[in-house]
Amino acid sequence: MSDGHRSVRRTDYQPPAFLIERVELHFDLDPKATIVRSRLAVRRNPAHADRAAPLRLDGEALTLLRAALDGEEISGNRAIEQDGALVISGVPDAGVVEIENRIAPDANTELSGLYVSRGNYFTQCEAEGFRRITYFPDRPDVMARFTTTITADRAHCPVLLCNGNLAATEDLGGGRHRATWDDPHPKPSYLFALVAGDLVAVRDRFTTRSGRPVALAIWVRRGDEDACGHAMQSLKKAMAWDEAVFGFEYDLEQFNIAAVADFNMGAMENKGLNVFNSKYVLARPETATDADYQAIESVIAHEYFHNWTGNRITCRDWFQLSLKEGLTVFRDQQFTMDQGSAAVKRLRDVRRLRAAQFPEDDGPLAHPVRPDSYIAIDNFYTPTVYEKGAEVVRMMHTLIGPAGFRRGMDLYVARHDNQAVTIEDFVRALSDGSGVDLSRFLDWYAQAGTPELTAEDSYDAVARRYTLTLRQRTKPTPGEAEKRPLPIPVAMGLIGPDGRDIAARMLLLNDAEQRFEFAEVPAPPTPSLLRGFSAPVKLKGVARDRLRFLAAHDADPFVRWDSGYQYATGIMLDMIGAHQRGETLALDAGLEGAMAATLAGADADPAFAAEALSLPSEAFIADQMDTIDVDAIHAVREFLRGALGRRLVAALRAAYARLSDGGPYRIDGASIGRRALRNASLGYLAAAGAEGVALARRQFDGATNMTDVQAALEVLAATDTADREAALRAFHGRWRADGLVLDKWFAIQATSARTQAVEDVRGLYRHPDFDLRNPNRVRALVGAFASANQVRFHAASGAGYRFLADAIIALDPMNGQAAARLTNPFAAWRRHDAGRAALMREQMQRILGVAGLSRFTFEKVTTVLGA
Ligand code: PHE
Ligand code: ZN
Numbered sequence: 001m002s003d004g005h006r007s008v009r010r011t012d013y014q015p016p017a018f019l020i021e022r023v024e025l026h027f028d029l030d031p032k033a034t035i036v037r038s039r040l041a042v043r044r045n046p047a048h049a050d051r052a053a054p055l056r057l058d059g060e061a062l063t064l065l066r067a068a069l070d071g072e073e074i075s076g077n078r079a080i081e082q083d084g085a086l087v088i089s090g091v092p093d094a095g096v097v098e099i100e101n102r103i104a105p106d107a108n109t110e111l112s113g114l115y116v117s118r119g120n121y122f123t124q125c126e127a128e129g130f131r132r133i134t135y136f137p138d139r140p141d142v143m144a145r146f147t148t149t150i151t152a153d154r155a156h157c158p159v160l161l162c163n164g165n166l167a168a169t170e171d172l173g174g175g176r177h178r179a180t181w182d183d184p185h186p187k188p189s190y191l192f193a194l195v196a197g198d199l200v201a202v203r204d205r206f207t208t209r210s211g212r213p214v215a216l217a218i219w220v221r222r223g224d225e226d227a228c229g230h231a232m233q234s235l236k237k238a239m240a241w242d243e244a245v246f247g248f249e250y251d252l253e254q255f256n257i258a259a260v261a262d263f264n265m266g267a268m269e270n271k272g273l274n275v276f277n278s279k280y281v282l283a284r285p286e287t288a289t290d291a292d293y294q295a296i297e298s299v300i301a302h303e304y305f306h307n308w309t310g311n312r313i314t315c316r317d318w319f320q321l322s323l324k325e326g327l328t329v330f331r332d333q334q335f336t337m338d339q340g341s342a343a344v345k346r347l348r349d350v351r352r353l354r355a356a357q358f359p360e361d362d363g364p365l366a367h368p369v370r371p372d373s374y375i376a377i378d379n380f381y382t383p384t385v386y387e388k389g390a391e392v393v394r395m396m397h398t399l400i401g402p403a404g405f406r407r408g409m410d411l412y413v414a415r416h417d418n419q420a421v422t423i424e425d426f427v428r429a430l431s432d433g434s435g436v437d438l439s440r441f442l443d444w445y446a447q448a449g450t451p452e453l454t455a456e457d458s459y460d461a462v463a464r465r466y467t468l469t470l471r472q473r474t475k476p477t478p479g480e481a482e483k484r485p486l487p488i489p490v491a492m493g494l495i496g497p498d499g500r501d502i503a504a505r506m507l508l509l510n511d512a513e514q515r516f517e518f519a520e521v522p523a524p525p526t527p528s529l530l531r532g533f534s535a536p537v538k539l540k541g542v543a544r545d546r547l548r549f550l551a552a553h554d555a556d557p558f559v560r561w562d563s564g565y566q567y568a569t570g571i572m573l574d575m576i577g578a579h580q581r582g583e584t585l586a587l588d589a590g591l592e593g594a595m596a597a598t599l600a601g602a603d604a605d606p607a608f609a610a611e612a613l614s615l616p617s618e619a620f621i622a623d624q625m626d627t628i629d630v631d632a633i634h635a636v637r638e639f640l641r642g643a644l645g646r647r648l649v650a651a652l653r654a655a656y657a658r659l660s661d662g663g664p665y666r667i668d669g670a671s672i673g674r675r676a677l678r679n680a681s682l683g684y685l686a687a688a689g690a691e692g693v694a695l696a697r698r699q700f701d702g703a704t705n706m707t708d709v710q711a712a713l714e715v716l717a718a719t720d721t722a723d724r725e726a727a728l729r730a731f732h733g734r735w736r737a738d739g740l741v742l743d744k745w746f747a748i749q750a751t752s753a754r755t756q757a758v759e760d761v762r763g764l765y766r767h768p769d770f771d772l773r774n775p776n777r778v779r780a781l782v783g784a785f786a787s788a789n790q791v792r793f794h795a796a797s798g799a800g801y802r803f804l805a806d807a808i809i810a811l812d813p814m815n816g817q818a819a820a821r822l823t824n825p826f827a828a829w830r831r832h833d834a835g836r837a838a839l840m841r842e843q844m845q846r847i848l849g850v851a852g853l854s855r856f857t858f859e860k861v862t863t864v865l866g867a
Contacts (some may be wrong), residue, residue, distance in 0.1 A: 057135035120197025193270030204567035269306030326389020344556035406432030499553035607673030645688025816854025
């Protein structure tokens with residue numbers, strides 16, 4: 001306990017004293033005073049040790065109006081309040097508790113619990129938001145059957161939605177009406193949802209493979225109906241894929257998705273009623289980029305997939321979060337890989353893991369996929385729990401194969417349907433189902449840090465024998481000095497001098513060091529390691545000539561891409577050293593050759609080529625350095641972009657011209673790939689000089705889709721030209737009323753590398769369209785600046801740090817979860833030079849000095865500052 005914030009430890013888990021068999025909820029909706037009545041059928045839990053334990057009903061920010069047990073008012077000291085919870089003693093083995101309480105959804109700026117967004121009601125209950133609606137054992141291992149009645153004004157709230165199936169509707173006269181929803185599936189309170197207001201539905205149908213019809217609806221604000229087509233298509237594809245690959249059928253008569261403009265996260269898998277940040281639902285070609293379309297497809301799929309992995313089988317406690325999130329991310333990644341280019345999807349997912357999760361594992365926020373303790377679980381919806389968790393599932397999938405994995409998942413469901421379980425239960429089911437003992441993979445859940453993998457090899461020409469020695473090592477992380485070796489599947493091949501595979505194998509590195517022998521190898525081979533990125537590790541020390549060979553020849557597209565990426569990284573790190581010594585920079589011939597070859601062969605797979613052309617990000621390079629030098633990183637990367645643009649100008653021009661098909665906008669993989677390659681070419685041409693800027697201006701004026709408009713505006717926003725101001729003004733004028741598009745306007749300026757970026761973002765913070773209460777807007781301006789504009793956020797003056805701290809301090813009292821998430825860019829503070837580190841520490845201390853700081857921000861900042 002510190003500063004009044006208690007921490008929860010995984011090993012302290014206790015089963016609940018009471019189970020809830022049924023819940024009947026009644027809502028009388030009013031923005032200032034909503035009345036919630038609940039009737040709980042409670043039963044003592046035989047699994048709880050203390051037979052006299054009181055009934056604990058969590059609560060937060062509630063006004064209690066009445067509490068009764070078996071029809072009698074609870075009075076005196078039978079019920080006490082403890083940190084907002086209602087603790088009732090003397091409850092019999094079975095009984096009925098009635099509660100009446102009041103909440104004010106209009107005043108709820110935390111966006112957790114029941115809140116109003118632009119006149120409509122929404123809920124967000126994961127992880128602990130249900131206790132902000134009514135008193136309840138708000139923990140995932142209490143699964144109950146819910147029936148919910150919603151009463152509201154028909155004029156304000158013609159639409160009344162909840163989990164499950166619609167059971168009844170009733171007109172109450174006097175302009176009031178009521179709907180009753182029944183959810184037949186037991187669920188934890190975090191999956192409860194209610195949506196009410198003036199929304200319209202886009203409808204469709206799906207028939208499950210056993211023939212049951214499902215009514216699908218996406219609920220949006222009037223005027224957005226035309227922007228739901230892609231989300232609906234994605235949903236139907238996801239439903240069909242889950243049946244085909246896992247045999248998972250949908251289990252209710254209706255499936256509803258509601259879009260909301262104010263939302264802390266991406267989306268939420270509430271049973272039968274997913275609630276989505278509108279960013280992951282709405283798309284029109286002129287308002288959404290290709291990346292937005294792709295994100296919608298995967299988030300829709302992700303939330304849908306939770307219906308089985310998360311909802312039917314849920315987490316025993318919040319430490320098991322990756323049980324549902326890692327597994328469901330793995331499933332949505334597999335789904336997307338099956339929809340189009342598996343290779344491009346895989347390398348993008350790896351890029352994302354390296355950009356967000358590897359740095360987390362390297363810094364003060366490092367934690368195991370299954371954390372050991374927390375103050376606010378909301379702070380653990382992290383790339384480690386999600387993306388690294390997905391990689392751990394993927395490793396097991398790789399080892400046991402799709403058929404073994406399917407048998408494991410079948411067994412998981414057979415054993416645990418309608419239960420709240422642990423990660424051990426999951427790994428045991430996969431092991432028993434596949435017949436392969438995977439228990440050692442539990443160490444991947446338990447140990448923080450990213451293993452480093454190195455290889456040493458030798459070839460005996462006489463014996464025709466090749467020997468490969470693999471070693472692993474994990475650096476210490478906070479609180480964990482000693483690291484154990486982990487089981488690392490290394491998918492690999494041996495490539496002959498002619499560029500063809502001699503052998504392909506799956507190695508399992510179990511120890512710190514292990515030797516693998518290959519017989520009958522006719523010529524000295526080049527090893528291709530970690531094909532498909534078979535484990536979330538850092539492969540180090542591959543020689544440059546080998547990287548170039550692999551980048552040109554490997555049969556595995558991931559290794560081909562990654563070798564080019566690692567090669568470029570090595571070159572850039574060398575150049576950074578040269579820059580720091582004051583030497584002049586020169587373009588490496590190998591890099592130029594590789595980029596030229598990529599451009600020449602680009603038409604075979606434009607999407608892949610676009611990825612191969614994009615240099616490692618500044619943040620990725622930073623993560624490779626012991627002491628981060630943001631200015632040198634930026635100077636080197638910009639130098640390279642300019643030099644490559646000039647040297648390859650003819651090929652870039654040709655690609656740009658060839659790919660301008662002028663045909664109708666299509667959102668398929670091939671079209672997306674062409675746009676990506678064309679815009680990558682535009683970026684290089686603009687880095688090379690004025691010609692590219694003029695092209696960008698022309699593209700900005702003529703483009704009819706947001707992908708091309710945004711790419712052009714990004715180029716212009718980084719310049720100091722009159723075109724910049726004109727384009728930004730035009731964009732704002734056209735899209736002022738569309739919040740999601742206006743977010744792009746903020747983000748593009750926030751991530752522009754021009755030198756006055758800090759003043760720009762300060763100005764934008766005061767812009768009438770900036771709104772601290774809208775998380776998307778905050779992410780677009782403050783989040784984008786601090787996390788995606790490395791060189792300007794880390795301005796030596798400290799102005800970027802002050803700006804971020806000001807924003808966190810202003811936001812924390814309104815929305816602590818969102819404020820806490822903004823603190824991440826400070827996490828690497830110790831890896832910067834002493835001056836910057838001191839300035840960052842000063843700002844973090846200023847944040848900690850604020851009276852009444854939320855537990856969310858308190859936990860993040862104290863963890864980042866360290867002991
Ligand atoms: N469970 C959500 C998901 O699918 C994320 C989320 C967490 C949303 C907490 C809201 C609050 O990943
Ligand atoms: Zn999820």
